[in-house]
Amino acid sequence: MTPRSRSADHDLALVGTGGTIAVPLSPTFVANNSFVLIAALLAGRGIGGVQTALVRNELESGALVRVLDEFGYPPLDVHVVVPTRRYVTRTVKALITCVETAMAGHASLRASLRR
Structure with missing residues (x-):
C-alpha cells in the first residue's frame, strides 16, 4: 500500500x-x-x-509515455464481502459473478471469493 x-x-x-x-x-x-x-x-x-x-x-x-514497461505491480487482493449468505439477493449474486468473470482475465488481481 x-x-x-x-x-x-x-x-x-x-x-x-x-x-x-x-x-x-x-x-x-x-x-x-x-x-x-x-x-x-x-x-x-x-x-x-x-x-x-x-x-x-x-x-x-503521446501526452504520456510508458516507462519501466518490463515491470508490473504485485497482485492486488480483491474481496467481495456480504453480511450473510442467507439473504444474498440475485442482484448481489450477479455482481459477484460479474466480478469473478472480470477478474479472471487479469493476472494482477487475485480473487478471494468464498462461497
Whole structure:
C-alpha cells in the first residue's frame, strides 16, 4: 500500500522476470487520487503508476509515455464481502459473478471469493 504522506517510507514493489524488487523512493509529491496524479503527470511533475484504462487516450496521443514497461505491480487482493449468505439477493449474486468473470482475465488481481 502506498503511504499517504511524504514523510512516510516509500518503497515501490516492482515485479519483473527476476522476481520482486523494492525500490526506495523519496517523493516530493504524493497523491492518493488517480485524477490528481494524472494531472501532475500531464504537467510534467514526474512519473507515477496509474491504471492504463484511465490514461488510454493520453498514451495513444503521446501526452504520456510508458516507462519501466518490463515491470508490473504485485497482485492486488480483491474481496467481495456480504453480511450473510442467507439473504444474498440475485442482484448481489450477479455482481459477484460479474466480478469473478472480470477478474479472471487479469493476472494482477487475485480473487478471494468464498462461497
